[in-house]
Amino acid sequence: MRILHVVTAFPRAPGDIIAPWLIELLRRQRAAGLEVEVFAPAYRGGGNNEFEGIPVHRFRYFPGRWEDLTHDQGTVDRVGHSIRYKLMAPFYVLAGMRAAWRLARRRAFDIVHVHWPVPHALFGWAARRGSGGRTRLVTLWYGIELRWVKSRLPWLKQFLKWALRASDEVVAISSYTGREIAELVHVPVRVIPYGLGFAESLPNRATAPSRATDGTFLILYVGNLIPRKGVRYLIDALHRLPATIAAQLLILGEGTDRAKLEAQVRELGLDGRVTMPGRVPEPDLHRAFHNAKVLVLPSIVDQRGDTEGLGVVLLEALSVAIAKALERVATDPAFAARLAETGSRRVRERFGWGAIIAAWQECYAAALRKRPRV
Incomplete structure (x- = not known):
């Protein structure tokens, strides 16, 4: 055929x-x-x-x-x-x-x-x-x-x-x-x-390379840098995290919002905590998935199917909600482990x-x- x-x-x-x-x-x-x-x-x-x-x-x-x-x-x-x-x-x-x-x-x-x-x-x-x-x-x-x-x-x-x-x-x-x-x-x-593009070829959790042991809580985003992906809310959520959480954000991708996002990072004083290398080769993408503690995809869609025109209160609530969710994953290892195991099983089954x-x-x-x- x-x-x-x-x-x-x-x-x-x-x-x-x-x-x-x-x-x-x-x-x-x-x-x-x-x-x-x-x-x-x-x-x-x-x-x-x-x-x-x-x-x-x-x-x-x-x-x-x-x-x-x-x-x-x-x-x-x-x-x-x-x-x-x-x-x-x-x-x-x-x-x-x-x-x-x-x-x-x-x-x-x-x-x-x-x-x-x-x-x-x-x-x-x-x-x-x-x-x-x-x-x-x-x-x-x-x-x-x-x-x-x-x-x-x-x-x-x-x-x-x-x-x-x-x-x-x-x-x-x-x-x-x-x-x-x-x-x-x-x-x-x-x-x-x-x-997934490489899910079944990746090592399982038992054989995966060890993650960073320096106490860093690495947050990963992978995708286009365009308005509907909501990356600006993820950056704002990072800014809202408690200072006790040593969080770093790795953003992989390119798009029309790159300059705006870089400006947002500078305005919030996050230059040393946000890395934006653009698109990376597949081996580097594999490594990023292994090293990250959590992947966040904060895409937004309003009632019209658009990404603009959302109320300011809703946008602020979104940033706070992301920050709260990240804080729990960072401070509750048992909860994070359950999420990872459930997600892995669901991906392989479905x-x-x-x-x-x-x-x-x-x-x-x-x-x-x-x-x-x-």
Whole structure:
């Protein structure tokens, strides 16, 4: 079975850290006997055509000097902050549809697996058309695209409904996202989560490298530095921790909020307690997970699905709540150990790659059993 994964961004060279959970999915699908290929946009005129033996088909959509709508930063955030990127978006969509159609005419794909269906469901639809209906369309919904349309682009609601109905199989990464889809249109929805990019290859707790023994309480954040991730509240929470807790914060990632966060660190006098090295190679990421006492992901979403416009009282309460939670983990070792053990067990039971790959194989098989559509 040959699968074409349609993505917004993909590693441009070895060591380029982009969506490690997606990379792990592709690796494990290959190990299970599936043929996987990737369809992705070019970046400033270039990008690789192969990654770890996986063919990568990149399409051009703008002159190379300005061809940076994707990669290094979320496309949604770029479009929201620049008129240039708004103007670039139609070229991206049209060029992607044309390239997907042409690729599907040349290559016989059984499944086109679309990540981020807004707007990439159009690419999948074009590929299915190019194949003469032989290729089946599977769309994977992450949730943020649904909330983005609801809060900022309500005129695209009909596009969401079309994309869902046009799919041979609809998949959500969580039951919550599945319920959001059900509110839009009545279609069967599978729930298939991601596993961790390296969870099952890491040593277990008994054999993991020992953590820092100097009394430092290391707090870790990994992700994009953009408003909806709420990193500013984590920094504020660090400032609120009692002086008796020797806490350090390690922030791994890049994004539009970096300069603001660095300024916040300076204003709060946390220069010696916050480290922001940006993106790091996978071995360094492994080491950070081993050494950290706690991982904090303080993402925020308001009732509209947006990240701005929250009341000041709520924002202050969020910072205080994070600080209180961190204080308990830092001062109650038994509680922290129970959290770690429960979390580890839940991850292995609910997010093991064996079950995830089996679920995708069943999804693809079900799509192929459907009547061909053009």
